Amino acid sequence: MTTGVLMYCFNTPEVNYHLLAEQCVAQIQKHLKLEITIVTNIKTFKKFKPLGMINYKLVDNVTSNRRSYRGKNIAWYNFERVMAYEHSPYDTTILMDCDYFVFTDNLLTYTNTKYDFLLHNKVHDLTGEDMIEGKNESTIPIVWATVTIFRKTEFAKQVFDLIKHIQRHYEHYRNLYRIKYRNYRNDFAFAIALHQLNGFTSHKNFIPTPMAMLSHEVDAIDVAETGITFKYGKKVGRIELQDVHIMDKEFVNV
Amino acid sequence: MDIGTLKNYSDLAYDLAQTKKNALEKMRSRQIVAYNGRLFRADVQTINVVQTYKAHSKKFYMLDTNDNPCHITDPDEFLRILIERNQETLNTYHQLHEDLKNKRLK
Numbered sequence: 001m002t003t004g005v006l007m008y009c010f011n012t013p014e015v016n017y018h019l020l021a022e023q024c025v026a027q028i029q030k031h032l033k034l035e036i037t038i039v040t041n042i043k044t045f046k047k048f049k050p051l052g053m054i055n056y057k058l059v060d061n062v063t064s065n066r067r068s069y070r071g072k073n074i075a076w077y078n079f080e081r082v083m084a085y086e087h088s089p090y091d092t093t094i095l096m097d098c099d100y101f102v103f104t105d106n107l108l109t110y111t112n113t114k115y116d117f118l119l120h121n122k123v124h125d126l127t128g129e130d131m132i133e134g135k136n137e138s139t140i141p142i143v144w145a146t147v148t149i150f151r152k153t154e155f156a157k158q159v160f161d162l163i164k165h166i167q168r169h170y171e172h173y174r175n176l177y178r179i180k181y182r183n184y185r186n187d188f189a190f191a192i193a194l195h196q197l198n199g200f201t202s203h204k205n206f207i208p209t210p211m212a213m214l215s216h217e218v219d220a221i222d223v224a225e226t227g228i229t230f231k232y233g234k235k236v237g238r239i240e241l242q243d244v245h246i247m248d249k250e251f252v253n254v
Numbered sequence: 255m256d257i258g259t260l261k262n263y264s265d266l267a268y269d270l271a272q273t274k275k276n277a278l279e280k281m282r283s284r285q286i287v288a289y290n291g292r293l294f295r296a297d298v299q300t301i302n303v304v305q306t307y308k309a310h311s312k313k314f315y316m317l318d319t320n321d322n323p324c325h326i327t328d329p330d331e332f333l334r335i336l337i338e339r340n341q342e343t344l345n346t347y348h349q350l351h352e353d354l355k356n357k358r359l360k
Contacts, residue, residue: 110288
C-alpha cells in the first residue's frame with residue numbers, strides 16, 4: 001500500500017505558486033516524510049528549483065477561471081484538481097493545496113483509517129475575527145477541498161467522477177444550490193458531489209477538527225520551519241507547530 | 255490609571271485570549287488518533303468511556319468521531335494510546351499557558 005501527497009501548482013500572471021509549493025514541499029518532507037507528486041504545466045515546471053525526489057506530472061491546464069483577491073480580480077487555475085483520482089499514483093493520497101503548510105505529522109493519522117474520503121467541513125480563523133466563512137453563501141454547507149485524503153476505492157472514484165460532471169455544468173449547479181460566487185470553486189463542487197452521492201442528505205464523514213486558516217486579508221510576515229508570524233491590522237500573531245492554510249500569496253515574493 | 259493604559263491592558267488581554275484559543279485548537283487537532291481504522295479524540299470523555307466499558311467487558315463497541323462503530327478488542331492498549339496522546343497535548347498546552355501567565359504578570 002502506497003501513501004503520498006499530490007499537489008497542483010500552476011503559476012498565474014499575478015502569483016508565483018511555484019514559490020509557495022517549494023516551501024510547502026520542504027515542510028512535507030520534514031514532517032510527513034511522504035512521497036510527493038506535483039501536477040503542473042511546463043512553464044511552471046521550469047521555474048522550480050531542485051527539490052529532491054519529487055514526481056512531476058505535466059499537463060496543459062485550463063486558464064479561464066478567475067477569483068477576487070485583495071480587491072483585485074486575478075487568474076485562478078483550479079480546474080485540474082478534479083483529475084486527482086487519475087493523477088495520483090498512490091493507494092492513499094493526501095491531496096493538498098500548495099498554500100497549506102504542515103508543521104506537524106497530524107495528517108498521517110488520517111491516512112491510517114477505513115475512511116475512503118476525508119476533508120474538513122469547518123475552519124478556525126487564527127485571528128479570531130471570523131473573516132473566512134461568509135453568511136448565506138449557498139444553500140449547501142461548504143466543505144474545504146484544501147486538504148482531501150482519499151483512497152482508491154469505488155466511492156472515491158464516484159466522488160471525483162461526479163465532481164467532473166459538476167465542473168462541466170457548474171453554472172447549472174451554482175444556480176441550483178444558490179452559490180453566491182460566480183467563479184468555479186472546488187470547495188462547492190466537492191460539497192455538491194458529497195451531498196448528491198449521499199442521497200441528497202448531509203455527508204457525515206469529515207476530519208473531526210477545524211482547519212486552521214489565515215484569510216487573504218492577513219499578511220504572513222515570517223514563515224519559518226517551526227511556525228508562522230502573521231499581521232492583521234495593528235495586531236501581530238504567531239503560531240508554532242500547527243498546520244495552517246495561508247491565503248496571503250505575496251509573502252513568498254519578499 | 256489613565257484610559258490609554260487601560261486600553262493597552264485590554265488589547266493585551268484580547269491577544270492572550272486569542273493565543274489561548276489557537277493553542278486549544280492546536281491541542282484538539284493533535285488529540286485525534288486513529289485506532290482500528292476509526293478516528294477518536296483523546297479527550298477526557300473518550301478516556302472515561304473506555305475506562306468504564308473496560309471495567310465491564312474485555313471487548314466492546316464504541317462510536318468514533320463520525321459516529322461510526324468500532325470494535326475495541328484490546329481496551330488496555332487503546333486506553334494507553336489515548337492517555338499517552340492526551341498527556342502529550344496537555345503538556346504542550348501547559349507550557350504555553352505558563353508562558354502566557356508570565357506575560358500577564360509583566
